[in-house]
Amino acid sequence: MEFDTATLVGAFDRAGIVAFAFSGVEVGARRNLDVFGLLVMGVVTATGGGVMRDVILDRLPLILAHPDYLAWAVGGAVAAVVLIWRRARYPRFVLRVAEAGGLGAFAVAGSLTAIGAGLGWSGAMLMAIVTAVGGGVIRDVLADRVPVVLHSEVNATAAGLGGLATWAVYGQSNSVAAVFGLSVAALVYSAGAAFDLRLPRPGGRSGAKR
Amino acid sequence: MEFDTATLVGAFDRAGIVAFAFSGVEVGARRNLDVFGLLVMGVVTATGGGVMRDVILDRLPLILAHPDYLAWAVGGAVAAVVLIWRRARYPRFVLRVAEAGGLGAFAVAGSLTAIGAGLGWSGAMLMAIVTAVGGGVIRDVLADRVPVVLHSEVNATAAGLGGLATWAVYGQSNSVAAVFGLSVAALVYSAGAAFDLRLPRPGGRSGAKR
Amino acid sequence: MEFDTATLVGAFDRAGIVAFAFSGVEVGARRNLDVFGLLVMGVVTATGGGVMRDVILDRLPLILAHPDYLAWAVGGAVAAVVLIWRRARYPRFVLRVAEAGGLGAFAVAGSLTAIGAGLGWSGAMLMAIVTAVGGGVIRDVLADRVPVVLHSEVNATAAGLGGLATWAVYGQSNSVAAVFGLSVAALVYSAGAAFDLRLPRPGGRSGAKR
Secondary structure, eight states: OHHHHHHHHHHHHHHHHHHHHHHHHHHHHHTTOOHHHHHHHHHHHHHHHHHHHHHHTTOOOHHHHOHHHHHHHHHHHHHHHHHHHTTOOOOHHHHHHHHHHHHHHHHHHHHHHHHHTTOOHHHHHHHHHHHHHHHHHHHHHHTTSOOGGGTTOOHHHHHHHHHHHHHHHHTTOHHHHHHHHHHHHHHHHHHHHHTTOOOOOTTOSSOOOO | OHHHHHHHHHHHHHHHHHHHHHHHHHHHHHTTOOHHHHHHHHHHHHHHHHHHHHHHTTOOOHHHHOHHHHHHHHHHHHHHHHHHHTTOOOOHHHHHHHHHHHHHHHHHHHHHHHHHTTOOHHHHHHHHHHHHHHHHHHHHHHTTSOOGGGTTOOHHHHHHHHHHHHHHHHTTOHHHHHHHHHHHHHHHHHHHHHTTOOOOOTTOSSOOOO | OHHHHHHHHHHHHHHHHHHHHHHHHHHHHHTTOOHHHHHHHHHHHHHHHHHHHHHHTTOOOHHHHOHHHHHHHHHHHHHHHHHHHTTOOOOHHHHHHHHHHHHHHHHHHHHHHHHHTTOOHHHHHHHHHHHHHHHHHHHHHHTTSOOGGGTTOOHHHHHHHHHHHHHHHHTTOHHHHHHHHHHHHHHHHHHHHHTTOOOOOTTOSSOOOO
């Protein structure tokens, strides 16, 4: 059943790439970027986390080794630009579901890459977080704002737990590990979105800069 | 005639490094940075794109392997700091020409490096863009503003087309490929500057944050 | 006496990691980040410079190869979060001393890594600066402000001189080189902090953005 699991994780991976590309284009449109800038925002948001992971682990980035990943990112960004240009309405709920699955798939990919590089549980957790939220951090830095993941999202917590779950089960069955890690991350993310969960803010009442 | 081509591209490369160093120092001076900060802005703007390319492709950055490149960047930055400190006037037109040639040389260097790493046309185009505009993006992120290339320049389009042109001709003649790619990028850039060309902005009328 | 020197530099290294983690958490708290964001800011500030250095030199980052470094960063960040959450007062002077020693240890580590990679004096100086101030630059970019090191600190100057000092003495005695480089960087930093030294700002009177 290895094949089915790879197909499943791959499908969520691509769904996540498209959903993340949409989020990059949306943030860029609010900054009044031109068409090229929007495409860059979409592609960078969708692929930036994986590139950061591969650069840190000294591997050729997956989107350069396998250009079909890049094609999904460009396709998602182009679709988002067209929709926003035409001021079309599109179902955000579908994007949210794709983002949940994508976050899980990204976390699993990061964890498995770290395990493949011989790292332990802390490396697996770190690389899951970097893969899943790195693109969003680059998006927000380019958009000149404090990364959303640092103050209003549970995405990083979800990705870290998913990466840990993958690492914990990996020894027994690789396909179960992938599905388990993906589910943990997607569930934590969904719970966060459903109940608007936020982590406490120790810094006090003073309003954040935007 | 390989030698002459290499000399030509090398000359534009160095002209571009100096011109990019100037642009970094100019942006830094508007942020009231100190002398060291200005030098960093100049050097990072001039060399950041190449370092990003080499880091992504797992190579030792050229400026570390060949310190004379670093010397051109430092020299350009020092000259810019001195001129700005003395409130001297300097011919911006010369800088614009150097930037056009430099953008082309950077795009060619990115495309050739990608081809050397075994990548296809999409990798060549991506690495041309990263090499040519990466330094400016880092400059603008450090200066706490949305990268200019995302909303007001055709630099990335010019670099991408130049990188594609280099890739397309590379099989037949390497020297023709380099000159052709450089010319395409420099022409698109110059046309953009001459006619103040801008790509459309799908996001609508709302003013961008700076 | 090699062992003693390694112990000494290692102790300052860890002191610097903890002090840098505190500075990251402090900046994050001013931006009203949540608990996870604060931990990220602390860990990234403490380890970002070393990761940048290792990524540029194509090495597996030290914090992934030796997770005990990561543990010091996480421990420092957790301690800072707890103290800030409880609005406890803590002796800033101790942090300043730890930061001085840490800056020196980071500069020595950067310089030695560059020497080990076969680089010359310019590479040693650059890698000392990247290692010592890279984490702070990432911290400030994430916090959406112009990096402090570019306009108000002598940290980079101190690190660069410490890296050069390490490089200059390295041939004769490695342990003397480490202690000498660390001392030079720490002394320049301390002098800068004691006398509020600032480098001149050629850009003129106009106030910086923030």
